[in-house]
Amino acid sequence: MKKVGVLGCTGEIGKRIVELLQKNYSVKAGFHKVNPDKMWSSVEYSQFDIHDRKRLTFFIQECYIVINCAGASFIDGMYVAQICSDTGAIYIDPFGANYLEQEIRKANVPGTFILSCGCFPGFTGLAMKYLCDSYESVNSISGICIDRQIPGVNGIIDFIISGLKGFGETSYYYYAGNKKYDDKQENFRDYDGKEVEIQKYFTTEIADVINKFSPRKAIWYTPALGREITEIMQKAVVGYIQTEQYTSIFTYAQKIQKLIEEKSRGECETGCEINIWSSGLSGGKQRERSIVIKSSFGSSLTAAVLDTVTAKIMEKGLTPGIYYATDIISMLDVIKQNVNREINYYCNDESINIGTEGIVYEEGIL
Numbered sequence: 001m002k003k004v005g006v007l008g009c010t011g012e013i014g015k016r017i018v019e020l021l022q023k024n025y026s027v028k029a030g031f032h033k034v035n036p037d038k039m040w041s042s043v044e045y046s047q048f049d050i051h052d053r054k055r056l057t058f059f060i061q062e063c064y065i066v067i068n069c070a071g072a073s074f075i076d077g078m079y080v081a082q083i084c085s086d087t088g089a090i091y092i093d094p095f096g097a098n099y100l101e102q103e104i105r106k107a108n109v110p111g112t113f114i115l116s117c118g119c120f121p122g123f124t125g126l127a128m129k130y131l132c133d134s135y136e137s138v139n140s141i142s143g144i145c146i147d148r149q150i151p152g153v154n155g156i157i158d159f160i161i162s163g164l165k166g167f168g169e170t171s172y173y174y175y176a177g178n179k180k181y182d183d184k185q186e187n188f189r190d191y192d193g194k195e196v197e198i199q200k201y202f203t204t205e206i207a208d209v210i211n212k213f214s215p216r217k218a219i220w221y222t223p224a225l226g227r228e229i230t231e232i233m234q235k236a237v238v239g240y241i242q243t244e245q246y247t248s249i250f251t252y253a254q255k256i257q258k259l260i261e262e263k264s265r266g267e268c269e270t271g272c273e274i275n276i277w278s279s280g281l282s283g284g285k286q287r288e289r290s291i292v293i294k295s296s297f298g299s300s301l302t303a304a305v306l307d308t309v310t311a312k313i314m315e316k317g318l319t320p321g322i323y324y325a326t327d328i329i330s331m332l333d334v335i336k337q338n339v340n341r342e343i344n345y346y347c348n349d350e351s352i353n354i355g356t357e358g359i360v361y362e363e364g365i366l
Contacts, residue, residue, distance in 0.1 A: 001026040004310060005063035005089070007050060007080065008070030010034040011152060013094055013118075016303035017067060018043060021310065030059055030070070050076060053083070061087040065313060067306055068093050072154040074161040075246045078103045085111035090318065092309060094118035094302050095158055098204045099165040101322050112318055117309050117325040119272060119301040120145040121167075121205040123334065125324070126305070127276045127291050128206070130331040132213040134289060135280030141209060143276040144198060144221035146190055147298035150260055156253040157246070160236050172202035174210055174218040185224050190273055191292050191346070197224040208326070215280075232256050272298035292346040301343065305329075308337040 004021050008014040009029035015037065021027045022040045029036070030046050039045060048055040050070050060066050060080075066089045068080045073095040081104060084091040088111075093100060096115035104113055116122050124145050132138045151159075162168055171183040179202060188198045201222040210218050225233070236252035274293040279286065295301050308329050318328070335345060 002064035005066040007068050010036050011069050012299035013302050014069035016299050017306045020307040057083055060089050063089045065090045072157040074158050085109045097167050112320045114323045117305050119298045122305045122325045123301050125205045125326045126331040128209050129326055131278040131289050135282045138213045138215040138280040140217040140279045141215050142219040145274045147272040149297050153253045156256050157249050168201050168203040171200050173200045199224045290348050294344045304334050304338045308334045
């Protein structure tokens with residue numbers, strides 16, 4: 001049986017994807033310092049440092065697919081992807097995004113690579129694509145992902161570096177063929193009625209939606225970071241520019257994580273919520289459609305995307321190249337793959353029903 005390898009199996013994403021994969025596949029799981037909370041009898045576990053190239057190569061060479069949940073994608077992604085190329089394994093990254101694509105192309109590394117297979121980017125792109133596909137022409141598309149799960153240090157490092165590497169630009173949006181600047185913050189009330197301060201954030205993911213569907217208006221929002229976190233991030237960026245060493249960011253990322261933990265004390269919920277709104281021409285009429293995707297953890301949504309991508313590759317294979325989750329699967333694929341799991345979907349405030357032809361809309365609401 002073809003093996004699936006998961007690096008970083010003790011992290012929030014890693015442990016959830018191992019739990020899903022072990023039900024259907026032969027799984028190898030790698031970890032470094034922290035022992036797994038739960039060890040599945042069907043899973044082959046290996047403890048090693050991914051920077052031990054010999055041990056990592058030995059782990060990867062037995063795998064058909066490798067899912068990299070270890071370390072920060074911007075720091076270790078290319079390193080692991082190169083070894084996957086050398087051994088013939090398919091590389092899957094929950095993040096990676098445009099930066100890793102550029103690095104792979106620049107180095108002319110052969111192989112099969114699937115990037116942006118997370119909650120954001122990933123599930124968010126699938127949801128935007130689904131709504132845009134439902135129109136003859138798209139007028140507007142906008143959205144936000146609010147994840148109350150405390151991020152890991154490596155996730156924070158990825159977020160800090162992503163701005164430097166061109167993934168996202170704060171305070172920009174798209175309107176009538178041009179990028180516009182607007183640093184005004186807004187108040188947003190989420191599905192459960194909680195108020196969140198948000199700001200515009202132009203990403204490569206929404207740029208891809210613009211290129212494919214040509215909406216007149218496209219806006220992605222992100223929760224506002226707050227003054228303290230913004231100042232720490234600015235210091236991290238300056239430190240990185242001065243030293244060109246990723247390690248210079250680590251201490252700042254730890255400070256940000258601690259600050260988020262302090263601000264989260266007393267909050268009972270850790271839920272993640274994706275909201276997408278759209279408008280366009282459908283059936284000769286102007287319509288508005290929206291989707292809300294809710295889960296207890298953002299890492300659960302990431303694991304759902306990774307599991308669905310893995311299932312699609314196992315079923316149909318994949319020719320060598322660089323792909324994104326949106327190239328391989330649809331939002332419906334994720335819903336059907338995870339129909340009995342704790343992920344809730346709402347369309348214009350009604351629960352989404354999975355029928356033989358996909359999502360069933362309530363026309364009276366639309």
